Amino acid sequence: MLKIAIIGAGAISRAHIEAYLAFPERCTIVAVSDIYKDKAESRIAQYQLNEAKAYSDYEELLSQDIDMVSVCTPPYTHAEVTVNFLRAGKHVLVEKPMASSLEECDAMIQAADESGKLLSVVAQNRFRTPMMKLKSVLDSGLIGPVVHSQVDSFWWRGHCYYDLWWRGTWEKEGGGCTLNHAVHHIDALLWMMGRPTELLAFMSNTSHDNAEVEDLSIAILKFADGSLGQITSSVVHHGEKQQLIFQGKEARISAPWELVASSSMDNGFPTPNPTLSAEIQAYYDNLPEVAYEGHAGQIDNVFSAIENGDPLLIDGQSGRATLELILGIYKSASTENKVQFPLTADDPFYTRKGIQENVPHFYEKSSSVENFQDRSITMGSSLKKV
Incomplete structure (x- = not known):
C-alpha cells in the first residue's frame, strides 16, 4: 500500500485526489499540504480522506513515511518542491508545466537519477483512448509520411482569470497560454x-490587460524530414474547440477522430479513396480502449513502474522536451528571430533569470486576489475527446 501526499490544494489537486481514490487497494492519501492550511483541511473533508492530515509547510513531510507525492503547486515552485522530495527518497508526480526553465528541469532530472526515485510529469491526455489510438495509427504508417501537423489549443478565459496573485506573471506562472494551456497538446505533438x-x-496579449504574459501565440515548425507544423495557443477562443491534425501523403487523421483519404484523378484533382479509408478505420476501431483515463491512467502507469518495474511512459526527459519547445516559441516571439533546437545551457532562455530578462511584458499586474472561491474548473469542451 503506497502512502501518498498531495502538495498544493488548489483546483488541480482534485484531479489527483480523485485519481488516487480510484486505486484503494494500491494507495492511501496520508497528507495534504498547502500554504493556506484551511484549503488542505477543506480538501480532506471534501473527499473524506480519513487517514490524511493537513499541513501548511510541505517540508514537514520530507522526513515522514511517504512513498510518493503529487506536486500541484504554482509552476515557479515545481523545481524546488520536486527536488526536495526526490532527495528525501520519495517518488514524484509533478503537474505541468514541469518547471519554469530548462535549468530547473535538469536539476530535477539529476535529483531523480541520483536518488533512484521516479519522476513523472503530468501529461494526462496521452492516457485517453482517442489519443492512444491516434498515436497507433500514425505509427502504423497507413497514412504515409506526415507532411503537415496542426495543433489548435483553443481555450477561453475571462479577464478575472489573471486576477489570482501568481497568474499572469513571468516570475510566478512562467508564461501564459503557451506554457500553461497548450502544454498538453504540445506534449502530444512531440510524442507523435x-x-x-x-x-x-x-x-x-489581446484581451487581458491584467497579465504580463501572452494570451495568444502562433508558431510555425520545420522538422528534419522537411515536413511543416503549426501550433496555435490561445485563451481567447470562444467554444474551446481543440484538435490535433496530421496530414499524411495518403490520408488525413485527427483527434477528435476524423479520417479523409484521397486519390488523384488523371488531372491531379482529388477523389475519395474508400479502400484506404476503410482499412484505416478498421485498424482504428480494433485498437483497445485504455483501462484508466486521464490522471488515473498516468498514476496507474507510475504505480506499475514502482510496483513491477514497468516502463515509465512520461518521465523527466519527456517533460523537459515539452518545455524546450515552449521556450523556443517564447524565444522566437521575443527576439523576432527564427530559433533552432536544441537550446543549449549558454542560451539566455535556459535559465529563469534569462527568460525574465528577455520576454516582453505586455501589461503590468497592478492588483491581485489571494484566492478564488473554490469552484470547478473547465477542462475544455473537446479536450477529453482529444
Missing part, C-alpha cells in the same frame, strides 16, 4: 512527431 529542428513564432 518528435522535436522540430527550427521554428518561427509570434505572440500577443
Whole structure:
C-alpha cells in the first residue's frame, strides 16, 4: 500500500485526489499540504480522506513515511518542491508545466537519477483512448509520411482569470497560454512527431490587460524530414474547440477522430479513396480502449513502474522536451528571430533569470486576489475527446 501526499490544494489537486481514490487497494492519501492550511483541511473533508492530515509547510513531510507525492503547486515552485522530495527518497508526480526553465528541469532530472526515485510529469491526455489510438495509427504508417501537423489549443478565459496573485506573471506562472494551456497538446505533438529542428513564432496579449504574459501565440515548425507544423495557443477562443491534425501523403487523421483519404484523378484533382479509408478505420476501431483515463491512467502507469518495474511512459526527459519547445516559441516571439533546437545551457532562455530578462511584458499586474472561491474548473469542451 503506497502512502501518498498531495502538495498544493488548489483546483488541480482534485484531479489527483480523485485519481488516487480510484486505486484503494494500491494507495492511501496520508497528507495534504498547502500554504493556506484551511484549503488542505477543506480538501480532506471534501473527499473524506480519513487517514490524511493537513499541513501548511510541505517540508514537514520530507522526513515522514511517504512513498510518493503529487506536486500541484504554482509552476515557479515545481523545481524546488520536486527536488526536495526526490532527495528525501520519495517518488514524484509533478503537474505541468514541469518547471519554469530548462535549468530547473535538469536539476530535477539529476535529483531523480541520483536518488533512484521516479519522476513523472503530468501529461494526462496521452492516457485517453482517442489519443492512444491516434498515436497507433500514425505509427502504423497507413497514412504515409506526415507532411503537415496542426495543433489548435483553443481555450477561453475571462479577464478575472489573471486576477489570482501568481497568474499572469513571468516570475510566478512562467508564461501564459503557451506554457500553461497548450502544454498538453504540445506534449502530444512531440510524442507523435518528435522535436522540430527550427521554428518561427509570434505572440500577443489581446484581451487581458491584467497579465504580463501572452494570451495568444502562433508558431510555425520545420522538422528534419522537411515536413511543416503549426501550433496555435490561445485563451481567447470562444467554444474551446481543440484538435490535433496530421496530414499524411495518403490520408488525413485527427483527434477528435476524423479520417479523409484521397486519390488523384488523371488531372491531379482529388477523389475519395474508400479502400484506404476503410482499412484505416478498421485498424482504428480494433485498437483497445485504455483501462484508466486521464490522471488515473498516468498514476496507474507510475504505480506499475514502482510496483513491477514497468516502463515509465512520461518521465523527466519527456517533460523537459515539452518545455524546450515552449521556450523556443517564447524565444522566437521575443527576439523576432527564427530559433533552432536544441537550446543549449549558454542560451539566455535556459535559465529563469534569462527568460525574465528577455520576454516582453505586455501589461503590468497592478492588483491581485489571494484566492478564488473554490469552484470547478473547465477542462475544455473537446479536450477529453482529444
